Amino acid sequence: MSFRFTQTAIDTAEARRELQDLGAGGYVSFEGWVRDQNEGQEVTRLEYEAFQELAVKEGERIVAEALRRFPVKHALCIHRVGSLGLSDMAVWVGVSSAHRGEAFDACRFIIDEVKHRLPIWKKEHYRSGNSGWVNCERCAAEPQHSHAEHPHRVASNP
Amino acid sequence: MSIEPIYGLVLAGGASKRMQRDKAALKYRGRTQLDLAFEVLSRHLQRVFVSVRADQTSDPARAHLPMIVDSVQGTGPIVGIRSAFAAHPQVPWFVLACDLPFFSDALIHPLVGRRGTYGFATSLATAYKSAHDGLPEPLCAIWEPSAAPALAEYQAAGGHCPRKFLIRYGAHLVDLPDPRALDNVNTPEEYSQAAAALDNSAPMQLKIQYYALMREQAGRSEETVETSATTPADLYTELAARYGFTLSREQLKVAVNSEFSDWSRRLAANDAVVFIPPVAGG
Numbered sequence A: 001m002s003f004r005f006t007q008t009a010i011d012t013a014e015a016r017r018e019l020q021d022l023g024a025g026g027y028v029s030f031e032g033w034v035r036d037q038n039e040g041q042e043v044t045r046l047e048y049e050a051f052q053e054l055a056v057k058e059g060e061r062i063v064a065e066a067l068r069r070f071p072v073k074h075a076l077c078i079h080r081v082g083s084l085g086l087s088d089m090a091v092w093v094g095v096s097s098a099h100r101g102e103a104f105d106a107c108r109f110i111i112d113e114v115k116h117r118l119p120i121w122k123k124e125h126y127r128s129g130n131s132g133w134v135n136c137e138r139c140a141a142e143p144q145h146s147h148a149e150h151p152h153r154v155a156s157n158p
Numbered sequence B: 001m002s003i004e005p006i007y008g009l010v011l012a013g014g015a016s017k018r019m020q021r022d023k024a025a026l027k028y029r030g031r032t033q034l035d036l037a038f039e040v041l042s043r044h045l046q047r048v049f050v051s052v053r054a055d056q057t058s059d060p061a062r063a064h065l066p067m068i069v070d071s072v073q074g075t076g077p078i079v080g081i082r083s084a085f086a087a088h089p090q091v092p093w094f095v096l097a098c099d100l101p102f103f104s105d106a107l108i109h110p111l112v113g114r115r116g117t118y119g120f121a122t123s124l125a126t127a128y129k130s131a132h133d134g135l136p137e138p139l140c141a142i143w144e145p146s147a148a149p150a151l152a153e154y155q156a157a158g159g160h161c162p163r164k165f166l167i168r169y170g171a172h173l174v175d176l177p178d179p180r181a182l183d184n185v186n187t188p189e190e191y192s193q194a195a196a197a198l199d200n201s202a203p204m205q206l207k208i209q210y211y212a213l214m215r216e217q218a219g220r221s222e223e224t225v226e227t228s229a230t231t232p233a234d235l236y237t238e239l240a241a242r243y244g245f246t247l248s249r250e251q252l253k254v255a256v257n258s259e260f261s262d263w264s265r266r267l268a269a270n271d272a273v274v275f276i277p278p279v280a281g282g
Helices: A011-016 A052-069 A102-116 A136-139 B032-042 B077-087 B105-114 B147-156 B164-168 B188-200 B212-216 B232-243
Strands: A002-006 A026-033 A041-050 A074-080 A081-087 A089-097 A122-124 A131-133 B005-010 B046-050 B067-068 B093-099 B125-129 B135-143 B173-174 B204-209 B222-225 B253-256 B260-262 B272-276
Touching: A002 A052, A011 A026, A011 A089, A026 A102, A041 A074, A052 A074, A052 A102, A052 B260, A074 A102, A089 A102, A131 B272, B005 B032, B005 B077, B005 B105, B032 B046, B032 B093, B032 B105, B046 B077, B067 B077, B077 B093, B077 B135, B077 B147, B077 B164, B093 B105, B105 B125, B105 B135, B105 B173, B135 B164, B135 B272, B147 B164, B204 B232, B212 B232, B222 B232, B232 B253, B232 B272
Parallel strands: A002 A074, B005 B046, B005 B093, B046 B067, B125 B173, B204 B272
Antiparallel strands: A026 A089, A041 A081, A041 A122, A074 A089, A122 A131, B093 B135, B125 B135, B204 B222, B253 B260, B253 B272
């Protein structure tokens, strides 16, 4: 299983062990953390929600694509859902490989595709007491904006 | 879904001679044609009226709906259209005949969105191009206020056919999304065929799951709906009207049975449908 969700803190030590390989000369990981601000607003916490059945399938397809494109040994992505506080880890990507170059490339590829393709949403709660679904509220409030001016990618068909 | 600053007019003053029964009162899936047409327009337009003759105002199929009674002389649908302009001269009218059983929500936006210019002047009307002969369909069309004086002139010169009027004066023509969507019923045989076709596409049950913003706007995370929508696109139109979703379909993806799907896929009973708002993982 190369992609999974968790309701609790991501156990990176255990995840890293799944990538071990005698032929691997190194490993690259990326951790996505909850930041205290976004677009000028002070963020206090986040809620992540996913359409898990489809997201797991699409996540596994992303990792499989990475393994085809880059000569790496193993890759794994774990995404957390539920309520997260500041500095909590929302997503973890790890790649092991014989050489470092392709490990960085594959890790970057996976996190970029995950952000763009998986049916995962986050609601930001702000210090002001307001809250909003990222990428959804502004579009809805300003339908006159063309998509070109206001880029956001939604999950693409495989 | 936005409500357009356009008024709707369902023409229900016809003589229904070939049908030998009042077309407005014909029933499809248990509802009258007039009520069905009135409801579709009401979901999208600011106000909707039924066009009636003076002797029809207490007719049971019509009396419960807001009416515009013929106020100009003459015969044919142009009388109803001119009477609507006489009552509300400043607004464009979405004019709809009362014998189009396949008319649906999906036919509103293509006309509304394509109202435009014809040559150098704003066209008097925006109409569908008939799938049968390529000519304008005047009775599922948006008529602009500028058409009113031209209609009066045309009628004064002895004209009574709205299609010939649009051919002569020029209309902005739009392709039909479905070539059969404006098939009309004039005879008892056509009525029984149309009623059977609609019964065969009778409502089916679909399972819908909502996530994130759409879950909040729908006020639920899942439901089973009974719908006659045949594609995810039609289903979204229907549910957006019900729940007031703020996201347009262009901003969404759709999944059927946990795989990404085309918007035009034909849905089957018990399919599980998920609309996917703009994502924000990571």
